[in-house]
Amino acid sequence: MRKHVTLITGAGGEIGHGLIERLADEGDTAIITIDLNPLEGAFAGKVEHEYQGSILETHLLERILSEYEVERIYHLAAILSTRAEFTPVTAHQVNVEGTLKLLDFAQAQGESHGRAVVFLYPSSIAAYGLPNLETKAAAGAVREHEWNNPTTMYGCNKLYCEHLGRYFACHYKQLAAENLSGKVDFRAIRFPGLISAVTVPSGGTSDFAPEMIHAAARGEPYACFVRPDTRIPFMVMSDAVDGLVRLARADRARLGKTVYNITAFNPSADEICSLVMAGFPGAEISFEPDLKRQAIVDSWPADVDDSAARSDWGLDPRFDIEAGFKEFLIPRIRDRY
């Protein structure tokens, strides 16, 4: 008998750490992981088995298929927006071909044990593309079907994989004699910028917020790579993890969409700076916009409408911006250093 488990890919990343802790604390599922790097000690002890390797390695997925019954997949492995612009073809291979392999794996799992595999996919606000600042200001809180014109390889990857997941869920092999669809229960969240108290991100274009806080806590000067007026949606990492778990557990019948916006607050970079200065009065923060990275963030919405997530599956972020910074992020990041 194969053990029933939850699979997390990219488990060693920012979201992965928080997700392993949350699922291990709740204890209602065994966890297996895939990551290029070994899990840090504290996390390795919380999982049933960790596979070190790439999601592109077919033999790895075949081995997992033979050893475990996977009931849920949190597919976190990805190359983020800034890094993807330096290696777009590699980003496509990881972000798209990797996701296709995981969807095919989920389909095979569903066919083998007869139940739909719940597939959680972290999409991104990078799936949006607003043409200029005037349009961005006028658009306000965009809805899922609006402005789906991404300008980055990462954003294109995320938008396409949203459709790929919906294909596997609803139209897979639609001309085959036997109806094989319905084995993948695909559920996606378009994440805003995420701020973790534990890890500093790498390779993202929303990283200016966490980088600013962590640099201040280390007593290091920080040159912010976007303008002070730059505004995009953000969320504290623990609320992002809570969103994934809530959506994973939601009754399928209540879900009117396969892709959901979520957010908690949408400060300007200058407002973030003021909160960081209040927490670290000696912080040295300057603004030195990188015009190319600035153009990416300017194409992302100032805010998103997450009413569908709140009504369909109970999105309820714990932290607004004041509590998020003053009660959670700044105290924990201060303690970390």
Ligand code: AKB
């Ligand atoms: C990035 O900056 O690329 C990510 C994202 C907004 O999806 N953090």
